[in-house]
Amino acid sequence: ALLPGGRPSTDPRAREEVAAAWGVAELPHRYGRDTGQIVEAAARGELQALLVAGVEVADLPDPARARAALAEAGFVVSLELRPGEVTELADVVLPVAAVAEKAGTFLNWEGRVRMFEAALKPDQMTRRLAPTDARVLQMLADAMDVHLGLPDLRTIRAELDRLGAWDGPRATDPLETAGALPRPAAGEAVLAGHRLLLDHG
Incomplete structure (x- = not known):
């Protein structure tokens, strides 16, 4: 798992830097659940709520299990652009802006920062501008009395700048080998998209 700036969460110095930037004594020593573990816990009825942002059940390795997880979760909130299976099963759907409608920052898997600006400006929109994912998450956190302190893009980028890139040892590559092609x-073809390429190495 990576922390901001490509810091490996297993490195003590990396954890100290991020804890200091976030104003907490220390980061948790245990990893949280990964996607598969979240789906399993929700399907077993162990989670009271799920927040699903930009993920469809077809994106997951076992769509049937993902549907069961959504059905068994006590409360489901979806952050989404368009209707889909998750929004159909959600208790609350919060619209978010599309990438073209907002400025933001991508962090790749190596921790490299790529900032981008909105391609469509508010005066070019034919509908009311939806809030960014970051803004919606900030509002939800505020409502739960968890103060992230990241009310806007400028503040988020300033925090990333303060943390800077990681100059220590990098996280090691996964030990799994890629599957056979x-x-x-x-008369058949092999189709590949970013999800397949990421999921199957």
């Missing part, structure tokens, strides 16, 4: 039969 599929061999299409006559």
Whole structure:
């Protein structure tokens, strides 16, 4: 798992830097649940609520289990641009702006920062501008009396700048080897998109 700036969460110095930036004594020593563990816990009825942002059940390795997880979770909040299976099963759907409608920052898996500006400005929009994911998460946190202190993009970028890039040892690559490449039969093709490429190495 990576912390901001590509810091490995297993490195004590990396954890200290992020804890100091976030104004907490220390970061938790245990990892939280990964996606598969969240789905399993929700499907077993162990989670009171789920917050699903920009993920559809078809994005997950076992869509049927994901549907069961959404059905068994006590309360489901979806942050989404368009209707889908998750929004159909959600108790609350909060609209968020599309990438083209907002400025933001992408952090790749190595912790490199790529900032981007909105391609469509508010005066070019034919509908009311939806809030960014970050703004919605900030509002939800405020409502739960958890103060992130990141009310806008400028503040978020300033925090990333203060943390800076990680100059220590990098996280090691996963030990799993990539699976064999599929061999299409006559008249077939192999389709690849970013989700398949990420999921299957």
